[in-house]
Amino acid sequence: MGIPQGLTMLGLVDGNNFYVSCERIFDPTLRNAPTIVLSNNDGCAIARSNEAKALGIKMGQPLHEIPSNLRRNLHVRSANFALYGDISNRVATVLKDLFAQVEMYSIDESFIALDGIKEADWIPTCVEARQRILKWVGIPTCVGIGPTKTLAKLANKSAKTTPQGVLRATRGLVRRFPVEDVWGVGRKYAQRLKSEGVTTAQHLSEMDPTSLQSRYGVVLARTQKELRGIPCAELEVEEPQRQQIIVSRSFGKEITDINDLMQATSTFAQRACEKLRRRNLQAGGVWVFFHTNPFKDVPQYHPHKSLSFVIPTSDTRDILCMVEGLTKAMYRDAYAWKKAGVGLLDLTSETIAQGDLFAQASPRSTALMNVLDQCNEKFGRGAMSFASSAVAPDTKAKWEMRQSNLSQAFTTRWSGLLNVRL
DNA sequence: TCTGGGGTCCTAGGACCC
């Protein structure tokens, strides 16, 4: 998997305003129009078209803080992760056709290895990749090229403002690049660095490494090395095994009743179990938390607790049992809850099972969970679930999240197919 | 009125062991 030193050249392919671009594939009225996609619960802007950026809408800005005169002309969509995930896979398919090694780094970014391609062909090949992705999938992208991931990221960011959309990292680029935009430099570090006069990527790369490491930690020291062209992170073509799976949501409305809270944690636990089994993993422990509303001036409470299993399990019944116990133990009736979450911890592969001297694994458990998963895959999520998460027919849970501008599942559900009239 | 979700890695400090 490793790339021989000296030959390494990496590209970073990144979807422009990715979620907005996904929405635009199926809704041409959004093209060239200011558009944003909101976080869950229709809370904040998490993707903005260039037109929306030009209006001054900030990343992470809450919808209710966007002035009403701007909102009149603004197209707003609720997050549709089923759609974005599917489009993301299509982009990766095109890349895997062109490049031997592709690391899907996030839903909208992939690193590619350019080794095996002549240096003169690096840029033309990346231009070809961009064109294919635009034509075949409908997503505009940019590509940054560099000897390390950090430099490829840097070039990618700079490529956004070029007509070609493909750019190779150069000394000049590093000299002008703002330190706060460097991959691995967040808000806190940027502030500290600037206070000592470090404002560009070039400045950061020239700091004394020993002093940098002792004051900022080994992570930023690696970033510095990468800026100097020394790779510290390899391409990860195989997806590393997950350590934890978390399902959490803010509620559309605050809830106070323990039954509503139980219903929520139970729903999240079942969803987490689905993800767990899809990856053929088992959980060694469970974690539950809930939150009062941090934006309200009321007494806050944020209880959280975890428990371990004697033997790891992927059986929803075992996990629900723990989650219900933890929820009951932490619930206090004096508070209104705004958010809850369930985590599965200490994940291990299903095939590596530590036996229990006093208990026997039940072969029927696996069979039952298979039926449950197959049923939900075939008939839609929640088709078959446990009573602890059930709501009365034709009603919604009190805590259901708001999604008032959700687009269809165009590519993943038959009922979501786009109708075209001639 | 309305304010996201899901991850990783590193470090410091405490508990505990011999």
Added chain:
DNA sequence: TCTGGGGTCCTAGGACCC
């Protein structure tokens, strides 16, 4: 007044990412 040294493991919190 003086009060060891060295190790592991776990957890909480902080930083970062998209």
